[in-house]
Amino acid sequence: MPAYLIVEQLLNGLQFGVMLFLSAAGLTLIFGVMGLINLAHGSLYMIGAFAAAAVAGATGSFLLALAASLAAAAAAGVLVEVLVIRRLYDRDHLDQVLATFALILIFSEGTRWIFGSFPLFLDIPAALSGPVTLPGGIQYPLYRLTIIGVGLAIAAGLFLLIARTRIGIRIRAGEADRDMIAALGVDISKLYTLVFALGAALAGLSGALVGAIQSVQVGMGEPVLILAFVVIVIGGIGSIKGALVGSLLVGLTDTFGRILLPVLFGTFMDPAAATSVGAALASMSIYVLMAIVLVLRPTGLYGRA
């Protein structure tokens, strides 16, 4: 494989990882901070994408579409938190699983009821389309570079939020000991609603950004849900840094697995079987990675025990 291809694939792996982080960032906040298993995260991602597609279709402005995705997902998040999630903090994980699983059903079919069964159109803005030439002569789509930028900015922002702001202190305190912080006078329910809304908004934003170069259709959130959990668990629950590192690891493993495994098997198998077996193993690769990480580090790379 020529050197420039390896570099391009490296960039692709990193870009995929950052895209995963973008999708998982909201979940790491909700899950890591509030300890809530939110299976509806994929649905919030989908709501953001649909809102963006609807607004972009009506106004033609990508920025307005992004704003709409943030607003719609945050609104859905607040609604869900106040009506349902609020009652589940004290309950065990199983009840949270069932309740958020029910929410997936409601949101999916609800979206199909409102928008119909055909995929929607959402496109990247003309200003960000097309490739740019990177040093070394590699042609790389500008939009993907933008996504990398946005993802890293969000990572930095979240990190600063948690580590450096007053709200961040309260969030961390609430995660450590909820009753104590309530006793100290912090309105814990408002805090949690805020965190949930923020997590939802991030999910919606990533739905819009990623949906612009993928497809916007009902059910788009389910694969994202699983991958987001994989990423967070590999990185360790509660750690933003862990989520970022986990995403990059998963992105690189998946990308290079897809490319290299068929080649590897091609060295001692005939091409047809090699592509088949290689592709089969490549699709399992991130789960194998997660299993290995958890066996070696049962609480993830940066998770607390």
Next chain:
Amino acid sequence: MKLKSIALAAAMAAIGFGAQAEGLKVGMITTLSGGGAGLGIDVRDGFMLAMKQAGRDDIEVVIEDDQRKPDVAVQLADKMIQSEKVDVLTGIIWSNLAMAVVPAATAQGKFYLSPNAGPSALAGKRCHPNYFNVAWQNDNLHEAAGAYAKEAGYKNSFILAPNYPAGKDALTGYKRTYGGGLAGEVYTKLGQTDYAAEIAQIRASGADSVFFFLPGGMGIAFLKQYADSGVDLPVVGPAFSFDQGILQAVGEAAMGVINTSQWNKDIDNAANKAFVDSFQAEYGRLPSLYASQGFDTANLLISASAKADVADQDAFRAALKAAEFDSVRGDFKFGPNNHPIQNIYVREVIKEGEVYTNKIIGTALTDHADAYAAECKM
């Protein structure tokens, strides 16, 4: 617990003792919910439009949603055969669901008319006199793409499809008629949405053309990313990634792409014109190839039921085989294995006003049969 049994009894009474129609009863099992629902809805709408236009009160259609799950499809088929007592089954979109349902249904003496799925097993080794495929055999559209590629002079294609049986059949079908060299053959993960790595491989491979089969959201994602990447090689594929429902979601990225299909809205015959106009009037959207397949399936059924009573299986079977109906594709005939022998056209994606659609630019295969007919021992 008593309440439960009373409720159960009431439910049973309601379902089981409903009025049994005299004429023909059709069970349609198709996908009406979830991500792939667009195809099932199109098939259903096309089918029901034909039913409405024929005005046959003695044909009763029962429609159920299989949710794209094979076990649900099997159970719905059981319900339709055992409880609803249908005579004919139809509707399944996906090959894996078809493989689960069709062999058992035909073995129980029911007719099955496929408006979409055309797995090779049912065209070859496991063909059955009661099974008729009104759409195509899965490989057909891919073979047409290969034939077009050969005629267009492509010598070094990069081909990709998801790593599952339909994907493998797609690449096999393309290679069967293409005959040129392959710059790369890649199987992607089923449900994969990010194709940056594959596009980078295409760019580096020195290919002169790209063939892909990526149904549904996978294809939308690939086309958008491909258009954005700056790789400018000609793209060819089967209609499954370029049907009317998908095109609106892809937009500009699909412009100019060549795809193959047995039907397009500009096929020039009276039945097709009437179909396109009435479909648009009834449902407010242009029909896709899936809708045309549903429409043809219904008309085939109607034509057979006009000639023979379904209770006389041999006569009904012969009536189906004769296929004397006005297909929107023009002349329609079945091959010896009950799969269509038909033309497959080459289409190009164009924009008509605000709407993206397809235009026929040529014929890839004429009177084409499928490659598995010889294996069918009917």
Next chain:
Amino acid sequence: MRRETLVNIATLAVLAVVPLWANSVGETYWVTLATKVVILAIAGVGLNLALGLGGLVSFGHAAFFGLGGYAMGILASHLQDYVPLMEWPILFEGSNQMPVIWIVAVISGALAAVLIGALSLRTSGVYFIMITLAFGQMLYYFAISWPAYGGEDGLSIYVRNEFPGLNTLVPIQFYGLSFAVLLVVLLLVWRISLSSFGLALGAARQNAERLQAVGIDPFRIRLTAFVISGAITALAGAMYADLNRFVSPNMFSWQFSGEIMVFIIIGGVGRLFGPVLGAILFILMEHVLGGLSEFWHIYLGLVLLGVVLFARGGLMGLLAGREVAHD
């Protein structure tokens, strides 16, 4: 008699009487539906041993369900196609006898559970949930892409496998067989829960350190429970494949793992008949609500939400109150 025991007996009565009545009036579809309920209940009872009694929230139990299903598919398809499964060291042509297939399914499920359990039980909490999910997903993608046994198309078995003394194609006979298996499984799990092993398992769920202080290794207890649980779920998988005469990678999907969990939760976690009630309720809802509207998933979701928010302890909790620790 305790209320829970009354509910249990009533449930068994309904499961015995209703299909017989349906069969006598010719509504064989409802017999088939009842068979589906019973088989899924068996899967749920298996998972409930690990999840309810052991506190091990496995999101990958579909792995065992699928393994059982494919045990059936592989054995039966080899016989169906006249291709021997193996020729050395002994000639084995596959099988279409349910007892043989079920034994193979149980053993495969148990072996897989030993492997998966040994690796997964090193983690706990959400990490355990995710690593079990990971193993389920691995098997799912493997089954889709491995061409030999149908891939995503799955395997169709045209004639239902045989059981000595019965005609399994007759719905009521197959139902009777499945019901008998459910009874055996329920008996087994009941005896386990009353035994000292069961007590230790419950103790491990509540406070593992205390258990260790008493000298019992929670890991061994949990692993044993996980293996038995996996074996039971695998049996259910083989029976489900028998019911549908079809097996596909869908049986490995995480959505399916989630569905089994949903039965248990709405029926009552940790209660012996919880999965049975849950399966009855869920399947009934699916079929009744399905007739209401094209968007019936919304109603299903609302009902499930209602159960979580207002019926803690599931249906069993509603009917029989909280669990009684001991008489």
